[in-house]
Amino acid sequence: MKTMLDISNNTILMIVLYIAGIILVYYTSKLLKSIIIGRIGPYKPSIASMLGVLINVFAAVIASILAFDLVKIFYPEIGQVSLLLAYAAGAITVILGLAAQNSLGHIIAGMVLVFSQAIRVGDVVEYNGMLARVEDISLTHTRLVTLDGKRVIIPNQLLLNSDIVNYSVDVRDGRPVAAVVDVGISYESNVELAIKAMLEAAYDHPRVLRAPHPIVVVTGFGENSVNLRLYAYIATPWLKPIVESDLVVEIHKRFKEYGIEIPYPRRVLLLRGQQEVDTLATNIMSSSGEVES
Secondary structure (H helix, E strand, O other): OHHHHHHHHHHHHHHHHHHHHHHHHHHHHHHHHHHHHHHOOOOOHHHHHHHHHHHHHHHHHHHHHHHHHHHHHHOHHHHHHHHHHHHHHHHHHHHHHHHOHHHHHHHHHHHHHHHHOOOOOOOEEEEOOEEEEEEEEOOOEEEEEEOOOOEEEEEHHHHHOOOEEEHHHHHHOOOOEEEEEEEEEOOOOOHHHHHHHHHHHHHOOOOOOOOOOOEEEEEEEOOOOEEEEEEEEEOOHHHHHHHHHHHHHHHHHHHHHHOOOOOOOOOOOOOOOHHHHHHHHHHHHHHOOOOOO
């Protein structure tokens, strides 16, 4: 009788401990999430969101183990089939894993993006030739918002394997971003005067920084033009296309004032004899319908 009483007391104690453990796991996970959201969320919302998901996963796993052990107290025979259940769970996991391998890849890619800090919420990036701001990074996808307000949803795995220009990284490191304008001038135009006009346009723009100062480089000789490139540094990457547009308008205006010509495509014909001249004239007249073919 005493032994049965001891067993009964031990059973009750175990039940209480398991229930207390499940409750403790629940409230501990809530406390950890609130701390993370309060301290990390305002500065790094993507990391806070990802950590919250991981805490939920770990809490669910621990609570499931405790609940299974609690059930075994009332039904000890369930332990005999636990091995079969484990095999079945393993098989189901493999099947689900094969079916959802893309989703798993996106989740892993999302965790890599968040914890590597390659991009952050609020960063200004260039993706597939478009400028956009990172609005949200979730487990499976990243949401970008473009300058015209469109939202672009990109799977994390695709984003991780793409070439992305993150302008905000330079700004965080104290390096401004350059607004770039490419222009070609005719070979008859004065290159020094064109450079002067481009620098004046940059210095007159209110958003262009004085340090580092704007620069113009000659990038080479084109088919019809001498090619120049202006680098005008700004502190706000989000305004890069707007500043570049302003500079194009102002450079065009100053080129007109200084007589700098932006060339049109042209062709030069070298005629070496009277026979070639006559042949060319005949071809032109034939194409216009004045001479019967």
